[in-house]
Amino acid sequence: MRADVGIKEVQIIQWFVEPEARVEQFDKICEVQSDKAVTEPVDIVKITSRFDGVIKKLHYEPEDVAQVGKSDISPEDEAILAPPAEQAGSSSAPQQPQRAAEQARGQEDSSQVERDSATKGKHASLATPAVRGLLKELDVKITDVTGTGKDGRVMKEDVYKFVAVRKAETDVGPRAPATRQTSTADHAQLEKTITLTPVQSQMFKTMTRSLTIPHFLYADEIDVTVLSTLRRRLNAQAMNGEKLSYLHFIIKAVSLALEDFPLLNARVDAGNGEQAPKLVIREKHNVGIAMDTPQGLLVPNIKNVSSRSMLDIATECSRLQALAKDGKLSATDLTGGTITVSNIGSIGGTYVAPVLVQNEVAILGIGKARIIPAFDDQDRVIKKEVMNFSWSADHRVVDGATMARMAERVKVFVEGPGLMMARLR
Numbered sequence: 086m087r088a089d090v091g092i093k094e095v096q097i098i099q100w101f102v103e104p105e106a107r108v109e110q111f112d113k114i115c116e117v118q119s120d121k122a123v124t125e126p127v128d129i130v131k132i133t134s135r136f137d138g139v140i141k142k143l144h145y146e147p148e149d150v151a152q153v154g155k156s157d158i159s160p161e162d163e164a165i166l167a168p169p170a171e172q173a174g175s176s177s178a179p180q181q182p183q184r185a186a187e188q189a190r191g192q193e194d195s196s197q198v199e200r201d202s203a204t205k206g207k208h209a210s211l212a213t214p215a216v217r218g219l220l221k222e223l224d225v226k227i228t229d230v231t232g233t234g235k236d237g238r239v240m241k242e243d244v245y246k247f248v249a250v251r252k253a254e255t256d257v258g259p260r261a262p263a264t265r266q267t268s269t270a271d272h273a274q275l276e277k278t279i280t281l282t283p284v285q286s287q288m289f290k291t292m293t294r295s296l297t298i299p300h301f302l303y304a305d306e307i308d309v310t311v312l313s314t315l316r317r318r319l320n321a322q323a324m325n326g327e328k329l330s331y332l333h334f335i336i337k338a339v340s341l342a343l344e345d346f347p348l349l350n351a352r353v354d355a356g357n358g359e360q361a362p363k364l365v366i367r368e369k370h371n372v373g374i375a376m377d378t379p380q381g382l383l384v385p386n387i388k389n390v391s392s393r394s395m396l397d398i399a400t401e402c403s404r405l406q407a408l409a410k411d412g413k414l415s416a417t418d419l420t421g422g423t424i425t426v427s428n429i430g431s432i433g434g435t436y437v438a439p440v441l442v443q444n445e446v447a448i449l450g451i452g453k454a455r456i457i458p459a460f461d462d463q464d465r466v467i468k469k470e471v472m473n474f475s476w477s478a479d480h481r482v483v484d485g486a487t488m489a490r491m492a493e494r495v496k497v498f499v500e501g502p503g504l505m506m507a508r509l510r
Contacts, residue, residue, distance in 0.1 A: 338498035373422035
């Protein structure tokens with residue numbers, strides 16, 4: 086173990102080799118530091134090999150202290166590590182011509198290395214075993230690679246860069262400008278015309294007319310934690326087997342809010358050239374429910390929600406869903422709606438921008454319920470169950486402030502279901 090003059094002991098920082106590893110002269114063996122202090126401007130001292138040979142044993146572990154000047158190489162190791170010329174006496178005579186030839190070739194190789202090193206650095210032809218292995222694997226001559234390491238040594242990155250450049254030159258060089266040839270699998274596009282079903286045709290006409298109306302969107306996040314607890318408690322005691330969902334409570338909350346904001350239950354009479362547009366305020370709250378059915382989107386409605394109990398709403402929802410699934414909804418079920426609720430959350434969406442239904446001025450889109458972390462009034466982290474409510478309104482007759490107040494009233498009822506129960510008839 087060698088180190089700078091005046092240093093008696095050093096601490097092993099890390100090894101770059103392991104037993105049975107092949108090393109060559111100038112390969113890095115380990116990194117050391119003396120007295121816990123840095124001894125080189127580059128922050129570390131690297132000990133390199135003085136011989137070509139095989140590592141037999143590591144006498145120290147990382148962080149061990151080694152004595153400077155103590156030999157780590159036995160006489161037997163010296164014989165193993167010595168260059169071939171020094172082992173001539175132990176070899177048989179018939180091997181001499183072969184060794185002489187190898188030495189001659191070695192001198193030629195050395196001359197070549199020196200010539201290349203003149204332009205690429207003092208140690209350009211030197212590399213670690215890992216780099217030499219990579220060179221062999223990629224079939225690259227070390228003398229062809231420009232090293233960027235200390236004194237021009239070749240590093241792994243240099244080898245990869247050389248191979249990448251060589252590949253790019255090979256790919257681009259001999260290849261003539263290519264023109265795209267038509268693949269045998271590149272057939273003409275096949276198209277199939279499908280006639281719209283009656284439901285799709287009606288949706289096409291309705292949505293086309295609806296989108297001529299100027300929409301605006303108003304969205305908010307609703308805390309349904311209390312409602313969720315109440316719903317589970319009521320469902321646990323259900324007498325007739327009818328379960329209450331979030332949708333049933335929300336439908337009732339919308340109806341209760343409409344009592345204070347009847348404008349949202351109106352329809353627009355656009356008039357004609359001689360008659361001015363009018364608003365027609367409707368007394369009954371016929372709340373439509375957007376349904377995904379085998380026939381397509383259908384919006385049946387629950388008639389006169391303001392006079393129905395929560396269980397009545399749940400029962401009517403079940404009836405309409407069963408008829409929609411079988412394609413047996415009547416014209417009465419599908420007409421006469423005054424405002425719509427679309428529960429996209431039942432499928433999985435969180436946010437939605439719903440489109441108005443014809444002859445209505447407002448629609449509510451409901452996102453899925455999800456659990457989020459939140460803070461209570463004492464800054465403690467608690468679980469909250471929330472849903473996103475997205476309202477669309479006819480901006481020709483509904484202003485943003487009115488829509489916001491209506492949405493806030495529905496929010497109060499949903500977040501505080503006790504207030505909603507107090508308003509039930």
